[in-house]
Amino acid sequence: MMPRYHSPLAQVLIMSCVCFLCPGMFNALNGLGGAGQLDTHTTNNANTALYATFCIFSIAGGGIVNVFGVRYTTALSCLTYALYTGSYVYHGNTGSDVLTIVAGGVLGIGAGILWTAQGVIMVSYPADAEKGKFISIFWVIFNLGGLIGGILPFAINFYHSGSLTSSVYVLFVILECLGAMAAMFLVPPSVVVRDDGSHATLSKSQSPGHESIEVLKLFTNKWMLLLLPMSFTSNFFYSYQFSQYNGAIFTLRTRAFNNLLYWASQIIGSYALSLLLDFPRWSRRKRGLWSVGFMAVSFNVVWACTFVVQRRYTRGGGSTDYPGGLVDFLDAPRAAGPVALYFFMGMVDSWYQNIAYWIIGALTSDAHITARYVGFYKGIQSLGAAVSWQIGARDIPFMNQLIGNWALLYE
Structure with missing residues (x-):
């Protein structure tokens, strides 16, 4: 009998744990604004380098994964998260941002x-x-990484008002290395069998040359072209939300507290949306239209509320001009509204990301074709993120950034 871990559910759970330990920890740091540093410029520049190479290797990623498989490519990729996180220890001790920016590109x-x-x-x-x-x-499991990862800096830095301590970064490096070990339990798509006996892939792995041609064809694929606006904007707002909102008007421990709420809201939002996306009494088309409509209305409400808050300040960090100075979550009357808004930012983000993946899943169920589609989606997503983080690094007025984010979501 085939081992249990060859089932789709087991493989999804393993990959969920990998992302819990690697991208989840990255999100926990990034969500603090400046990766826990008082000066966000280093992180903004590192994220620009990160998403620039992310764009290229996402588009090429479908071919790479199809040729070399999911196990070793994922394990090696996990180690790049550890390198990036560890670079902040060097940055904290030397003040040099070169290693962090290079590590971002890697x-x-x-x-x-x-x-x-x-x-x-x-x-x-x-x-x-x-x-x-x-x-x-x-x-849910992936965002538990952001949630639990957010607890660590919140607890360790509860009475600390500066940048994160080196011990927090070292702990995250250890967890990310464990993610690389977890990736070794992944198996090739060809041996994954669903409960009905069907296989996860119907096509065979091709040569690097063939994969390169198939990837280039995606730029003429009508479905990928239609998905372009959603792909470009799906991570564009992170720079503003993490740095110009959470990193600008809250104390360090409140930024960590907000992080907990942001990733917790993603868990709640994702589960709630899944009930609609899989609702058995509706056709796939009806489920998709209702989900997109609900998400669009919710996004506009959140950005309208953010506009109201943004009108109250023009700069962030220790020199913020937000009325009354930096907001601390223990000051409930001042904190309740801005903190609750950050919670709902996370929730609508989860709806946006989940619907994008659901649309890709509706286009094909073949693993090799999916690799190319997802790579294209993540590549264009990363291009948008690279532009966004560089905008944040260039001190463009916060209100202009907000309006730009809001306008893009109408595309």
Whole structure:
């Protein structure tokens, strides 16, 4: 009998744990604004380098994963997360940002490949009627990484008002190395069998040359072109939310507290949306239209509320001009509204990401084709993120950034 870990559910759970330990920890740091540093410029520049290489290696990632498989490519990719996190220890002790920016570029290579492998497993392995559920399972476990990762800096730095201590970064490096070890339990798509006896992939692995041609064809694929606006904007708002909102008007411990709420809201939002995406009484088209409509209304409400808050300040950090200075979560009357808004930012983000993956899953169930589609999606997503983080690094007025983010979501 085939070992249990060859089932789609087991493989999704393993990849969820990998992302819990690697991208989850990265999100926990990034969500603090400046990766826990008082000066956000280093992180903004590092993220620009990260998403620039992320863009290239996501688009190429489908071919890389199809040729070399998901196990070793994912394990090696996990180590790039550890390198990036560890670079902040060097930055904290020397003040030099060179290693962090270079490590950001290296992480972009690893992240592009890892997220392509993740998309293959999450989207192509389950049967059509279970795609929403499997996406939700992954998103819940993955965001537990951000949630639990957020608890660590919150607890360790509860009475500390500066940048994160080196011990926090070292602990994150250890966890990310464990993610690389977990990746070694992944198996090739060809041996994954669903409960109904069908296989996760119907096509065979091709040569690097063939994969390169197939990847280039994606730029003429009508479905990928239609997905371009959603791909470009799906991570664009992170720079503003993490640095110009959370990193600008809250104390360090409140930024960590907000981090907990942001990733917790992703878990809640993802589960709630899965009930709609897999609702058995509706057709796939009806489920998709209602989900997109609900998400669009929610996004506009959140950005309208953010606009109201943004009108109250023009600069962030220790020199913020937010009325009354930096907000601390223990000052409930001042903190309640801005903190609650950050919670809902996380929730609508989870809906945006989940719907994008669900759409890709509706286009194909073949693992090799999915690898190319997900790689294309993540590549264009990363291009948008690279632009966004560089905008943040260039001191463009916060209000202009907000309006730009809000306008892009109408595309």
